[in-house]
Amino acid sequence: MVVLLxxxxxxxxxxxxxxxxxxxxxxxxxxxxxxxxxxDEPDADPEPExxxxxxxxxxxxxxxxVDELSVVAGDSVRWNxxxxxxxxxxxxxxxxxxxxxxxxxxxxxxxxxxLDGREPDQASASFTFDEPGxxxxxxxxxxxxxxxxxxxx
Ligand SMILES: [Cu+2]
Numbered sequence: 001m002v003v004l005l006x007x008x009x010x011x012x013x014x015x016x017x018x019x020x021x022x023x024x025x026x027x028x029x030x031x032x033x034x035x036x037x038x039x040d041e042p043d044a045d046p047e048p049e050x051x052x053x054x055x056x057x058x059x060x061x062x063x064x065x066v067d068e069l070s071v072v073a074g075d076s077v078r079w080n081x082x083x084x085x086x087x088x089x090x091x092x093x094x095x096x097x098x099x100x101x102x103x104x105x106x107x108x109x110x111x112x113x114x115l116d117g118r119e120p121d122q123a124s125a126s127f128t129f130d131e132p133g134x135x136x137x138x139x140x141x142x143x144x145x146x147x148x149x150x151x152x153x
Contacts, residue, residue, distance in 0.1 A: 054078050054126060057147070059087055059115070059139075064147040071129060073151050078126035081115035087145065089113045089125060093136040094146055102143045110135070 053075045058065040060082040069077065079089045092107030113125035129135060129151040139145035 052076075056080065058082055059089075059117075059145070062087075062142055062145060064145060066147060068148045068150065070150045070152065073130055073132050073153055074128070075151070076126045076128040077149055078124060079113065079115065081117040081123045083117045085118070086114060086116045086141065087139040088141055089115060089137055090140045091135065092138050092140070094138055094143060096143075100144075105138070105140070107138075107140065111137075112140075 053072070055069055055071055055075060055077045056065075057069065057077060057079045059079055062083065064079075071077065081087050090107050090112045091110035092105065094102050094106075095104040097103040111127045113127075114122075115125060116122040129149060132151045132153045135149045135151065137147055137149070
């Protein structure tokens with residue numbers, strides 16, 4: 001009796017040992033193969049990025065690299081202008097009518113960066129989104145350069 005009890009305690013406590021693994025394989029082969037896979041998944045999936053992460057958006061060929069970006073409050077977004085002209089990254093939005101004609105442009109003054117892609121030290125800027133919400137931004141010079149940042153708590 002004592003020997004059996006100590007064996008049971010040993011195999012249940014040492015879940016990652018080879019001895020315990022072979023004991024499991026003897027009883028349920030199929031389940032034994034699935035359990036390591038399930039254990040690997042949480043390790044393979046990265047944890048949500050901690051607040052304060054900087055997300056990069058490349059401006060290239062008259063487009064933001066992404067139309068929408070999801071970040072966490074406290075994260076920042078950095079825009080890099082890779083075009084050899086000036087773009088702005090301005091907090092605001094456009095309304096488009098028929099045939100893509102701009103019918104309204106609104107800016108809200110939250111930020112307004114002028115990025116000159118010809119000047120390495122003037123081609124990049126970042127903004128930290130501290131409050132949850134939906135933010136939109138445009139290049140005020142070039143219609144069609146628009147994007148949205150979703151900031152979650
Ligand atoms: Cu532009």
